[in-house]
Amino acid sequence: MSEQAKTEKLGQAAATAASEQVSRRAFARIAIGAAGVCYAAMLGYPIYRYLASPVEKATKEAAVKEILLKDAHKLAPGAGMIFKFGARPAWLIHHKDGSWIALDAVCTHLGCTVKYEEQNNRIFCECHGGIYDPITGKNIAGPPPRPLKQYRVQVTDSGVIVSRA
Amino acid sequence: MKTIAKQIYSWCDERIGISEIVELAKKKTVPEHKHTFWYYWGGISLLFFIIQAFTGALLLIYYRPGAEAYESVRQITYEIQFGWLIRSIHSWAANLMLLAVFVHMFSVYFMKAYRRPREIGWLSGLVLLSLSMIFGFSGYLLPMDELAFFATKVGLEIPAAPIDALGGLIAGIVGAIGIKAQWLSSIGTSIASLIRGGLEVNEYTVQRFFALHVVVLPAVFLAVLGLHLYLIQKHGNALPPAEEAKPPELRKSVPFFPNFFMRDLAMWLVALNVLILLAAMFPWELGQPADPLKPAPAGIHPEWYFMSSFQVLKALGKWFPGITGELLGIVIFTAGLVLWTLIPFYDNSSASGKRARRATWFGLFTLGILIVTTIWGYLALK
Numbered sequence: 001m002s003e004q005a006k007t008e009k010l011g012q013a014a015a016t017a018a019s020e021q022v023s024r025r026a027f028a029r030i031a032i033g034a035a036g037v038c039y040a041a042m043l044g045y046p047i048y049r050y051l052a053s054p055v056e057k058a059t060k061e062a063a064v065k066e067i068l069l070k071d072a073h074k075l076a077p078g079a080g081m082i083f084k085f086g087a088r089p090a091w092l093i094h095h096k097d098g099s100w101i102a103l104d105a106v107c108t109h110l111g112c113t114v115k116y117e118e119q120n121n122r123i124f125c126e127c128h129g130g131i132y133d134p135i136t137g138k139n140i141a142g143p144p145p146r147p148l149k150q151y152r153v154q155v156t157d158s159g160v161i162v163s164r165a
Numbered sequence: 166m167k168t169i170a171k172q173i174y175s176w177c178d179e180r181i182g183i184s185e186i187v188e189l190a191k192k193k194t195v196p197e198h199k200h201t202f203w204y205y206w207g208g209i210s211l212l213f214f215i216i217q218a219f220t221g222a223l224l225l226i227y228y229r230p231g232a233e234a235y236e237s238v239r240q241i242t243y244e245i246q247f248g249w250l251i252r253s254i255h256s257w258a259a260n261l262m263l264l265a266v267f268v269h270m271f272s273v274y275f276m277k278a279y280r281r282p283r284e285i286g287w288l289s290g291l292v293l294l295s296l297s298m299i300f301g302f303s304g305y306l307l308p309m310d311e312l313a314f315f316a317t318k319v320g321l322e323i324p325a326a327p328i329d330a331l332g333g334l335i336a337g338i339v340g341a342i343g344i345k346a347q348w349l350s351s352i353g354t355s356i357a358s359l360i361r362g363g364l365e366v367n368e369y370t371v372q373r374f375f376a377l378h379v380v381v382l383p384a385v386f387l388a389v390l391g392l393h394l395y396l397i398q399k400h401g402n403a404l405p406p407a408e409e410a411k412p413p414e415l416r417k418s419v420p421f422f423p424n425f426f427m428r429d430l431a432m433w434l435v436a437l438n439v440l441i442l443l444a445a446m447f448p449w450e451l452g453q454p455a456d457p458l459k460p461a462p463a464g465i466h467p468e469w470y471f472m473s474s475f476q477v478l479k480a481l482g483k484w485f486p487g488i489t490g491e492l493l494g495i496v497i498f499t500a501g502l503v504l505w506t507l508i509p510f511y512d513n514s515s516a517s518g519k520r521a522r523r524a525t526w527f528g529l530f531t532l533g534i535l536i537v538t539t540i541w542g543y544l545a546l547k
Contacts, residue, residue: 050250
């Protein structure tokens with residue numbers, strides 16, 4: 001083998017070694033990075049669950065399908081009462097014509113709690129003046145974009161059962 | 166992408182001078198010798214402090230001081246997801262931090278790192294140790310369970326009695342020359358009541374210990390820590406006398422960044438793993454709610470970092486009943502503390518790099534006393 005060929009071969013070997021070293025380094029980087037991400041996730045997960053704990057509890061509470069409002073069947077015609085359905089406030093209204101309705105009490109505009117006004121025959125939101133129809137829950141004036149959500153009502157001898165429609 | 170990053174960097178650099186800091190970090194070196202291992206312990210203490218600040222903030226999210234204290238800790242421990250783990254990490258890290266601080270202090274002592282010009286580093290370190298112990302003492306009460314209640318009760322009672330005794334002694338002396346100072350004989354009890362916010366440990370005590378633990382102490386601690394860390398940047402790591410005696414060309418050192426920094430991080434990772442394992446495998450318990458009308462539970466004892474002084478006081482009280490033992494206790498503790506604190510000022514013989522054997526013996530003696538009395542304290546419980 002000539003001197004030149006030898007040098008060439010050595011040069012090639014060095015180049016291979018160099019490229020190998022680079023890829024090894026890249027591999028190490030990725031491996032360490034991945035381990036770091038796993039470690040961070042291991043630390044982050046309990047912290048996330050810790051912070052989210054009340055949310056989990058409230059979500060569970062909010063998941064109720066049906067509640068019994070004891071003695072609510074005695075509600076006078078024309079009157080309304082506010083009650084808690086899951087995590088949210090809701091209105092139970094006994095209309096003068098004898099019909100019943102249960103509506104979500106959270107304004108569809110920006111989330112204030114709405115109030116039933118018997119004398120004006122409307123559901124009104126103080127925050128931005130939204131008005132809903134108490135018979136259907138439909139948004140009739142002001143900024144609310146959607147009607148109030150309606151629940152199913154079942155009047156019994158012992159109270160009123162409200163359930164998700 | 167790279168040019169944007171560069172632009173952001175130079176924008177920030179021009180305004181806050183990042184490159185000056187980088188330049189400084191490049192020049193920083195750490196001496197390398199057979200005792201280099203002990204240089205990690207300040208950093209480990211710092212890691213535990215950071216963990217305390219972090220987990221403390223997390224606990225603050227659900228903890229309620231005052232009358233509801235126990236109930237809120239019960240919720241954290243049993244109802245909030247992973248609350249037991251966060252609380253356990255906070256308690257374990259508190260203990261490990263004190264352990265790391267003690268190791269750091271003794272390694273600084275034996276390496277004679279308190280010598281000129283590092284006296285203020287030593288003094289600020291001792292202030293940080295005292296603050297850490299007050300952190301531990303005040304935090305211990307916050308769950309307001311039986312152990313917390315009695316530990317705080319006894320912890321405030323212990324220093325009150327000898328201070329009363331000392332005050333009584335002074336009152337007697339000044340009384341002889343016609344000055345009435347009878348109030349001095351109950352000054353310790355009065356201070357304890359002021360700290361408690363009442364004659365007994367109650368919900369006011371929890372409330373004020375809480376204020377101390379999460380507002381006052383962190384503020385003071387951070388200020389002193391800032392000074393402590395600044396001094397390390399200014400003076401660098403101290404060389405032990407044996408290393409100092411070598412000619413400069415035989416001393417070895419490594420760059421702080423990235424070499425020592427990476428090793429520091431590796432040590433932090435080890436410390437963090439030890440902490441997480443301990444916290445997960447030995448969760449910190451919550452006892453029965455504190456009840457002033459219930460007798461103290463059996464085997465009640467202080468945390469290990471108070472065990473030594475607890476045992477010494479107990480023994481002195483037994484050997485020298487009454488006022489003598491209490492006075493002797495306060496004299497011994499004060500003298501020991503003063504000697505320990507002022508070591509940089511009277512340990513002159515090592516200033517020239519010569520080994521100061523007397524200081525070393527004193528350090529070994531102190532360490533020995535601490536270890537022996539702590540073990541003795543635990544044995545005496547049985």
